[in-house]
Amino acid sequence: MEQPLPLFARELAPADQQTVREALTLLACQLREPGAPFTSSHAVRDWLRLQLASLEREEFTALFLDNQHRLIAHETLFTGTINHTQVHPREVVKAGLKYNAAATVLAHNHPSGEAEPSKADRQVTARIQQALELVDIRLLDHLVVGGMEITSFAEKGWL
Template sequence: MSIRDWPDTERPREKLRARGSASLSDAELLAVFIGSGRRGTNAVDVGRTLLASAGGLKPLLLAPQRKSGLGPVTWCRVQAALEIGRRFLDSELREGEALTDPDASARYLKSRLTSYPYEVFACLFLDNRHRVIAFEELFRGTIDGASVHPREVVRHCLAHNAAAVIFAHNHPSGVAEPSAADRAITLRLRDALALVDIRVLDHFVIGTGAPTSLARRGWI
């Protein structure tokens, strides 16, 4: 059945306008980007097929265009929307007042690191009022690890004149459980930075679900 034949309240665009984007399913959100279906198939069903083929929304959105099943125009629209979301979160942190909400920083760091197929270690540099000075990806590794060098971290902190930092790294496996090595490097960095009066506020491990905070576990 064509989407035009659906009740107004169930059509993706009308549903979005009336009830907000959060009310749409993954397939319905894709249908908004796809625009029109294929012969004998509406846009929502096309979205469902693409999701099933890719194994979910995240792998579909992160796939290169040639493997995604999306047309080049739709793929570009989706990638542009993802980047707009990242930049919105970036501006929210940069333009806001003191960073006092750990969940806000966790959401931002997840948006920046979750898409990498290899491990990335990053840092939010903060001033003495905990306002964001800069975000940097400091080290890149492989699918199961990245080498982190405290000396380089200290150098970057001093270059930004940071008073405090929040670290984050992703686990490409999707499992956000900190390893013994994660805990060990966090303590090494904490001790190294303490020598130059820079505080480590947190270290987030990014996976497929909610980021894990080492500070909340009492490991910093």
């Protein structure tokens, strides 16, 4: 299956579009590399930047991981408007159980380009973390992508 292009790449020449597709494929392969746990977030951040940075609407994505923090699956769970996405903790838990995940990394974009999480982002993340704890799924991080900048809840000490 051909890798879908981020919005910014759709304006490029066909040869450049192919280069972006290949970069996305390489990053996705790195994320899925057998035996390579998410001990460093560089590949995840690069992949998320390419996937989310140029979107015109907010998207809320989850990366589902096994016990060794290897990627099982990634799924866009919610799509919103230019400045808001309605996120339901119940749906995050359902998806985690569907993939039998031991841990998850959440991510969403801010089309405004501002990577600083809002008060609502922090509140919903706390609710999701509580819900996931009930079913023994660890929330490792929530990353907010604003343009080329990414803010990590874990790095801020919020998780």
